[in-house]
Amino acid sequence: MNCFDKLKKAFSSFADKIKGENKERATSEEKPEKAELQQIVPQIEEKKEEQAEGSKRNDEVNVSQPEEKRGLGIFDFLRYREIKESDIEELIEELRYQLLESDVSFEVTEKILNDLKNNLVGKKIRRSDDIEKITKESLKKSIEEILTKNKPIDIVSEIKKSQKPYVIVFFGINGVGKTTTIAKFAYLLKKSGINTIIAASDTFRAAAQEQLTIHANNLGIPIIKGKYGADPASVAFDAIQAAKSRGIDVVLIDTAGRMHTDSDLVNELKRILRITKPNLRILILDSLSGNDALEQAKYFENNVGFDLVILTKVDADVKGGIALSLAYELSKPVGYLGIGQTYDDLIPFDANWFINKIFE
Ligand SMILES: Nc1nc2c(ncn2[C@@H]2O[C@H](COP(=O)(O)OP(=O)(O)OP(=O)(O)O)[C@@H](O)[C@H]2O)c(=O)[nH]1
Ligand SMILES: [Mg+2]
Incomplete structure (x- = not known):
């Protein structure tokens, strides 16, 4: 059965877009200032220790995983970035259009998008995967909330x-x-x-x-x-x-x-x-x-x-x-x-x- 494909497509294309945008942002991001670096040095050490622990446990997995799955290493967190409303405006607009196209009513669409905005704006994210995860979780939670609002009748x-x-x-x-x-x-x-x-x-x-x-x-x-x-x-x-x-x-x-x-x-x-x-x-x-x-x-x-x-x-x-x-x-x-x-x-x-x- 393929009846919900369009809705599914709307959600995944949204995540893909953010992912792409985030990739561009990551490559064009400036190096951190000296003061910033001083602040984060202890975190680097911490991170190194964590990684050492982790790699002890996951050696085999890490070796066999592709580059993007392994992440970008210990400097990953330098790319922590807070999501602003303006970052996601265009994407929200596209999702709105696609939800409405999928027969989701205006009221429900607004509820889902507001939940999503509340969940994304202000979040500090490190990798595009984080956004995808937050987006999917938020959408899933909104839909779950709507559908379980009424107790089913057996x-x-x-x-x-x-x-x-x-x-x-x-x-x-x-x-x-x-x-x-x-x-x-x-x-x-x-x-x-x-x-x-x-x-x-x-x-x-x-x-x-x-x-x-x-x-x-x-x-x-x-x-x-x-x-x-x-x-x-x-x-x-x-x-x-x-x-x-x-x-x-x-x-x-x-x-x-x-x-x-x-x-x-x-x-x-x-x-x-x-x-x-x-x-x-x-x-x-x-x-x-x-x-x-x-x-x-x-x-x-x-x-x-x-x-x-x-x-x-x-x-x-x-x-x-x-x-x-x-x-x-x-x-x-x-x-x-x-x-x-x-x-x-x-x-x-x-x-x-x-x-x-x-x-x-
Ligand atoms: N594919 C598909 N066809 C269905 C389904 N349910 C009903 N139909 C078809 O829809 C058409 C109309 O079904 P009916 O059960 O006669 O509809 P009705 O509401 O009783 O129609 P009226 O009595 O004229 O108001 C029939 O050709 C059914 O076979 C379904 O779940 N899937
Ligand atoms: Mg009938």
Whole structure:
């Protein structure tokens, strides 16, 4: 999967630039003044001792390492230099551009860059590697902070400890992958020994019932359908009743992605939520829609509210920034990622996985 390549590229090209700039600076730097030298002589001695100790331990390693890996020897520290804001202005600007290009929202971009500035400006660095290290650590920490802001919901264990039936409503605009995700989710639960029933509450689109019936048959899962144009809330209600009488653990409710108007869609959803009183409201977002996905999330949050996001189509060429924006701006966790079109292609979202993807 190469969905976070662009973000990764933004970070590493930033580090490379600083590295290059630092190399130039190191070669053009003036020799230290006499007074400065007097101050640093004791440090040279100290450094020599340290090096002698170190080389005793690392003789073999040092011999086999290339020049740049071995560093520049005991006079390295003469190049200690404090990073000024003006040093990194241009580079910050480039990173800003690249983060925004990677679908990271403006607000999140500013947070990441401010953290980075705070971590770099005023730091005394010796080698370009130090800057790269500080930069990567800072970016990693910012992203980690954003992604772990919301405690992930472990749905399987929530279901296991809650009263039956556990009701989940899935919604989102048309074509984002609601129906496919419900089938994947039913399969995921089945593998954990949890049985489900599906409510085909998208009675607006003619083919929706058939599409879901095919999935239900493939997976051997019961489905409650409604006629074209039937009341979606009563289809959902019937499914909950069926679950109660048959002792089924979970009801998965599919909904329409489009109605005559947006307000029809919102009103219908509100009705479904009022009647079914779900344990969980899952918003499905298509990661290919970039920053528009954030706008959709804001729209649904303001109009109906939701608990969790599932990001679909992450297997396509996706930039990845949306996961950060959702966590930072809406305090909503991404629970799962859709990574393809088979039933197995739904994986739990893991912050470490995301971070490693960027920095691997
Ligand atoms: N590559 C890829 N395709 C996906 C993924 N999830 C869904 N799709 C595809 O996206 C298309 C739309 O999926 P649906 O599940 O029908 O979307 P929907 O939100 O139910 O659509 P409406 O009911 O029309 O609103 C289908 O062709 C799916 O196979 C995914 O994770 N990766
Ligand atoms: Mg659908």
